[in-house]
Amino acid sequence: MENSRALVLQACAGVRPERTPLFDSLLNDAVIAHFAGRPLDGTDDAATVARAAGKALDVVCRMPLPDQAGRTWTDERGSRHVAGRWNDWTVAHGLQSPAEWAAWIARHIERYEAGTLPDAQSRAAAAAQQRAMDRRLDGALFVHCRPATALNAACYDHCGFETFSYLWMDYRDLVEHWLRALQSARRRCLALSAPTTACPLAVVYADIAFNHRLIFSPAMLAEVGFFDDLADICEQCHRYGLQVIFHSDGYLMEVLPDLVAAGIDGLNPIEAAAGMDIHAIRRRYPELILAGGVDAARLLPLASPGEVRRETRRIIQAVGSEGRLLIGSSAEVDDTIPLVNYLAFHEEAMRG
Amino acid sequence: MAVDLQALAECIIRGNKNDALALAQQAIEEGMAPQTIINDGLIAGMAVVGQRFKCNEYYIPEVLLAARAMKECMGLLRPLLTDADAKPKGTVVIATVKGDLHDIGKNLVSMMLQGNGFEVVDLGTDVDPDELIRAAKQHRADIIATSALLTTTMPAMKEVVAAADEAGIRPATRIIIGGAPVTQEYAQEIGADGFAPDAASAVDLAQSLLAAAA
Ligand code: B12
Numbered sequence: 358m359e360n361s362r363a364l365v366l367q368a369c370a371g372v373r374p375e376r377t378p379l380f381d382s383l384l385n386d387a388v389i390a391h392f393a394g395r396p397l398d399g400t401d402d403a404a405t406v407a408r409a410a411g412k413a414l415d416v417v418c419r420m421p422l423p424d425q426a427g428r429t430w431t432d433e434r435g436s437r438h439v440a441g442r443w444n445d446w447t448v449a450h451g452l453q454s455p456a457e458w459a460a461w462i463a464r465h466i467e468r469y470e471a472g473t474l475p476d477a478q479s480r481a482a483a484a485a486q487q488r489a490m491d492r493r494l495d496g497a498l499f500v501h502c503r504p505a506t507a508l509n510a511a512c513y514d515h516c517g518f519e520t521f522s523y524l525w526m527d528y529r530d531l532v533e534h535w536l537r538a539l540q541s542a543r544r545r546c547l548a549l550s551a552p553t554t555a556c557p558l559a560v561v562y563a564d565i566a567f568n569h570r571l572i573f574s575p576a577m578l579a580e581v582g583f584f585d586d587l588a589d590i591c592e593q594c595h596r597y598g599l600q601v602i603f604h605s606d607g608y609l610m611e612v613l614p615d616l617v618a619a620g621i622d623g624l625n626p627i628e629a630a631a632g633m634d635i636h637a638i639r640r641r642y643p644e645l646i647l648a649g650g651v652d653a654a655r656l657l658p659l660a661s662p663g664e665v666r667r668e669t670r671r672i673i674q675a676v677g678s679e680g681r682l683l684i685g686s687s688a689e690v691d692d693t694i695p696l697v698n699y700l701a702f703h704e705e706a707m708r709g
Numbered sequence: 710m711a712v713d714l715q716a717l718a719e720c721i722i723r724g725n726k727n728d729a730l731a732l733a734q735q736a737i738e739e740g741m742a743p744q745t746i747i748n749d750g751l752i753a754g755m756a757v758v759g760q761r762f763k764c765n766e767y768y769i770p771e772v773l774l775a776a777r778a779m780k781e782c783m784g785l786l787r788p789l790l791t792d793a794d795a796k797p798k799g800t801v802v803i804a805t806v807k808g809d810l811h812d813i814g815k816n817l818v819s820m821m822l823q824g825n826g827f828e829v830v831d832l833g834t835d836v837d838p839d840e841l842i843r844a845a846k847q848h849r850a851d852i853i854a855t856s857a858l859l860t861t862t863m864p865a866m867k868e869v870v871a872a873a874d875e876a877g878i879r880p881a882t883r884i885i886i887g888g889a890p891v892t893q894e895y896a897q898e899i900g901a902d903g904f905a906p907d908a909a910s911a912v913d914l915a916q917s918l919l920a921a922a923a
Contacts, residue, residue, distance in 0.1 A: 446810050518813060522770035523777060526724060567814075568889040574768040630890065654860050654890055693861040 361415035361497045366557060368680040369600055369622070369646055376709035377673050378415035380625070380648045380683035384443040386423070387696040388413070397423050404493065411495030413703065416648075416683060418500050418560055418625075434461065443691060450516075455523040458516050462524075462535045469538035475549045484553035491555055498556035502599060504547050506586045507539040508578075509563045518572060525581065533582075540586055544593065551597040559594045559601050560625065561587065566607025569632045575612050584619050591620030602648050606688070608632040613642070622646055626687045630654035639676045646681045651702060653688040662701035669705040712736040714750040717782075721754025722761075724774025726781050733782040743789040747826070751779050751786075755824035759909030769817065772908065776820035783823075797828035799851040799919045802844045804836035805888075806865035811858035814888055814908070818854060821908040822915060838865065838872040845873070845882050851922070852915055857888040866891070867899040874900075883918045887911060 358379075367374040383389055383406070390396040392409035402422055410417040424440040431437050435451020452458050475483070487501050505513070511532075512521050524532050551559065565572055565583070578584060591601045600622035608631045609616070609624075616624075623646030627633045635650045650672050651657060656665060669684070676682050684706050690699060712735045720729035736746045758775040761767035787795070801822055805815045812834045819829045830848050832840060845853050853873065857863045866886050873879050883902040886895070896904035903918060905911040 441810075518769060519773055519816070522773045525770070526774055570765060570768070572769050574771070577768065577770060658860050693859065 358412065358415055359496045362555070362557075365415055365498060365683070368677075368683060369557065371644070371680045373678060373680045377677045377682050377684045377706055379413065379685060379703070379706055380416040380418065381414055381685035382417065382419040382421075382689040383410050383413060384421060384689050384691045385694055385696075385699070386442075386692060388690055388694070388699050391696055391700070407490070407493035408495070410499075411493065411497045414497050416498050416500065416556065416558065417494060418503075419689070420499065447517075450520075452516075455520060455527050458520055458524060459528045459531055462528075462531060466535055466538045469542045472542060472545050474545055480549060480552065483549045487550075487553055487555070498558070500556050500558055500560045501554040502547065502550045502556070502559035502594065504543050504559060504561055504590050504594075506561065506563050506583055506590065507536040507543065508573075508581050508583050508586070509565075510539045510543065511536065513562075513564070525577075536582060536586075540589065543590070547590070547593050551594060551599055554599070557599060558623075559590075559599045560604050561590055561601060561621075562604050563587070564605050564607070565612075566605050566609050567631065569608045571607070571609070571611055575615065578612065578615075584615050587616065587619040587621070591622075595620065600646065602646060606631065613638070617642065617645070623648055623681075623683075625649045625683075626653075626685070628652075628654070628687045630687070635672060635676055643679070644681070646683065647676055648683040649685045649687050650676065650682070651684060651686050653686040653690075653694065657686055657690075657698050657702065658693040658695070660698065662697050665698050665701040666705045669702050673706065712739060712741065714741075714746065714753070717746070717750030718754035718757065721751055721775050721778050721782075722757050724771060724778055726774075726778035729778040729782050730785065733785050737785065737789065743786045744794045747783070747786055751782055752824070752826055755779055755821070758824070759821060759912060763907060763909040769813070772817060772820070776817075776824050779824045780820075798826040799915065800828045800830065800848050801852040801854050801915060802830045802832065802841060802848060802850040803854040803856070804832040804841055805834040805856045805858075806862050806869065807835060807837055808865060809857050809859050809862035810834045811856070811888075814858065815856035817908040818856065818887065818911045821912050822854075825912045825916075827912075827915060838868045841869055842872045842876045842878065845878055846876065850882050851919055853882055853884045854911070854915075855884070855886050857886070857891060860890045863888075863890060863895065866895075866901065870900050880922075883922070885911065885914055885918070 364374045364378045368378050386397055389409040392412040393405045397405050406420055410420055423442050426442045428440040436447050437449045438445050439448050452461055490499055512518050594601045602623040602625050603616055603621040604625045606628050626649030627635050629652045656668055712732055717732040762772050803819050805812055819831050823829050855866050855869055870884055885903040886901045887905050893904045903914045905914040
């Protein structure tokens, strides 16, 4: 939207902006068609998605394109994937046992370690790509910088939590080495995306929790170097002038002090259904930028438009009175949310 | 020296599969009854794991490691069980419902049930109500367990209840439900036989339903 950057900068600096900026990802056909003014019909869907995101949001976290649901493919590890309209899934891992994974990891560590920092040419190419994407967004800010912690890269991009747990028990040295290699790959990636992004925010995707509890114990998180790794991300982002929004679904209160100590500037998506209380967090951490907060588990999909409006207003008033609120869904705007409810939320937020 | 089954239980609790396997093997060689090793070593260990998970002392990796140690030991012991011994506490057909692909919670429930002496038939994710009913009939399931992680896939649980009613397999086959957005009230609303908030409570629930049926 037109003055997104100014609004976001104000909000993040702790000044109450004219209106609370909108922070989300759109994965919803009806919402996209509404804001783009045309449906996703397979003809230049990338432009339709960008147009909608640019019209609806101030900060666009992700911008996936609709896929052909049911499409399947096998990757180089032999894992089978199936596409949904907005997500894809690993339906069968090619590598099964921890021993097979360990052999694969040992072979691939070298590849990660062999990488070098991006040169001027690749930095310029990345910057040009960012600018081309930004131009389609009508002033809205796209989060180009989305570093993952090594633990999350290992679990979500590679072997899954279950195998990771076995590998951590059976092949500790190798996994420690792997995590370091994933970290250095991430640092290179960040050096490519962070210096030129127009968006003043980085979002660290790091799902470590679920309903009312953490997936990993705080002790294990410390042992795998999760907090140090996060501090490393924060330090690098801060050097480039970016504020760091930490994204994890689920209930994080047990480690919130550790996340803050690692240097995060904000939290997303603040999942009330998982036990996160945005009002309590605001009271305890007045400095934290809170991004998300509007319940996508029950409220947005199932409540009436009036209820959606009331809750949106309540959050803006109670949490955003001093800025530091980027309002959005507590997940993503996916197809479970009826258009009328999204519009109720959006109109209420736009009222300031 | 006779193997101390408490030590075997400890290995399960700590997820130490190699030591657990060694102790189970030693117990077998000493001629201990396989069912005793299972009950007083493996299941006793898993009970502690379940307890610790319930009160937030254990997290997911600890449970996965314990369940793996248990499973490997069962691999040694199962072939030694007599037909009478081999009778499981009950048979559970489990799946994540249609339209939903989350499987971590479902897998954990499945492991905990197995760890406590249930036979579990896991149909995977995105499973049709009809497929669940077919499998429940084929395996003469005592319990159908369904998991949903999306508010929008929860109604598929109601379809499972309706399909089970229509197939006439209730009340012999009980239906239990769970997953992050699911509640006790929802279970009541759709006429399921029970809900549990976590994998350890799922075992308690399954046991109490079977005890009530006996
Ligand atoms: C990990 C995760 C994923 C992984 C899944 C990996 C996998 N192989 O399963 C990935 C990243 C792939 C993913 C994808 C998606 N996810 Co997701 N995901 C999560 C997350 C972070 C944790 C879920 C989890 O594994 N928890 C750990 C396990 C152990 O817990 P659990 O499943 O709750 O199970 C426990 C209990 O519930 C119980 N239990 C579970 N099943 C059963 C069954 C019975 C019978 C019983 C008795 C008990 C029981 O016992 C278990 C152990 O104690 C949750 C956040 C959350 N709050 O839960 C979001 C969440 C579930 N996901 C969500 C969404 C929206 C999605 C997507 C639609 C994303 C998108 N926008 O496109 C897709 C789903 C596509 C689809 N069709 O299914 C939302 C759902 C909102 C809602 N209520 O509708 C959540 C809540 C996140 C959010 N911010 O709101 N997800």
